Amino acid sequence: EPEVTQTPSHQVTQMGQEVILRCVPISNHLYFYWYRQILGQKVEFLVSFYNNEISEKSEIFDDQFSVERPDGSNFTLKIRSTKLEDSAMYFCASSAIGGNTEAFFGQGTRLTVV
């Protein structure tokens, strides 16, 4: 069964450093997303990406965040200057189309900013 894969599974970084979280969505999917889950809180939407551009972003997705699909398979989330409050589980997801189709999620990257 096809799945979304994320690397690394866990990343520890110092405050102010840049991190790149990587995702390989399901190959025939067209919509890509990043969500995050701060420990003990709900899963929050960050950004959606379609046709090589951002479709929608939340208020969380400020200028320190960026996304890219550098080739035909990878989808990355970059955090330019990490803050302590960026510590969270970051989930990548993809869906074949939007609307009524379900999104498939990766196993997540646990980001710890120290």
Added chain:
Amino acid sequence: AQSVAQPEDQVNVAEGNPLTVKCTYSVSGNPYLFWYVQYPNRGLQFLLKYITGDNLVKGSYGFEAEFNKSQTSFHLKKPSALVSDSALYFCAVRDRGSTLGRLYFGRGTQLTVWP
């Protein structure tokens, strides 16, 4: 604004008993509704969805959910719980008018099924 409420942080049931995990939502229009499950150290796995039609939808692993428009609820149910059902369950909604697919999640409900 769209919001999803899962009023119970924890649900505990004995194996073999029926289980219900509650979800209510507040959205404009008629949303698409989803349930996801998260096992330890795993990503979110899709369980089932309501799009239209029959209010009772069936999904993976014997789970089902009942859509109630008047109560704006979408409770997850299973007639006979298994210990292996123990996990974190998330209800999510998507605006029907949105083609972009943003999901709004509840806080999650930890289900524990004891032997």
